[in-house]
Amino acid sequence: MTLLLLGAVLLVAQPQLVHSHPAAPGPGLKQQELLRKVIILPEDTGEGxxxxGSTQQLPQTIIIGVRKGGTRALLEMLSLHPDVAAAENEVHFFDWEEHYSQGLGWYLTQMPFSSPHQLTVEKTPAYFTSPKVPERIHSMNPTIRLLLILRDPSERVLSDYTQVLYNHLQKHKPYP
Incomplete structure (x- = not known):
């Protein structure tokens, strides 16, 4: 738990924010041109x-991890800070084809409105288990921060089992 809190403090305390859209020359420039074609950026049209004065920005940080590993707890703690804007739900953009095929414009609409000084954070633990996710995230923003949350496997499986059992009982389903 201490490491989780320390990671959250270090993330928020960093003075230099990573821009939502990569500005590096070369492949980053190509990606930036693609972003301008796919997404109607608020600074271009005033829409969105x-x-x-807040706008929707692509995330500068994505939280990934294992089921029942504490990713939601970390997101909730980070979102208490005024300089953090967090997406409310797991977006599953990079791991679900039906979402990814809709493009970065759709992904952007899933992000919260935030001020330019705020850090936009998204959390989808399942990104950790999908082999195509790393390349997709990197092509969107090669300088993005990934926060990986892990948990002791035996504690995690007990927590997961307890949650599954509780959900079955709540829905009046028979014991699994």
């Missing part, structure tokens, strides 16, 4: 901007 809230009355307070």
């Amino acid at each position: 901007t809230a009355s307070n």
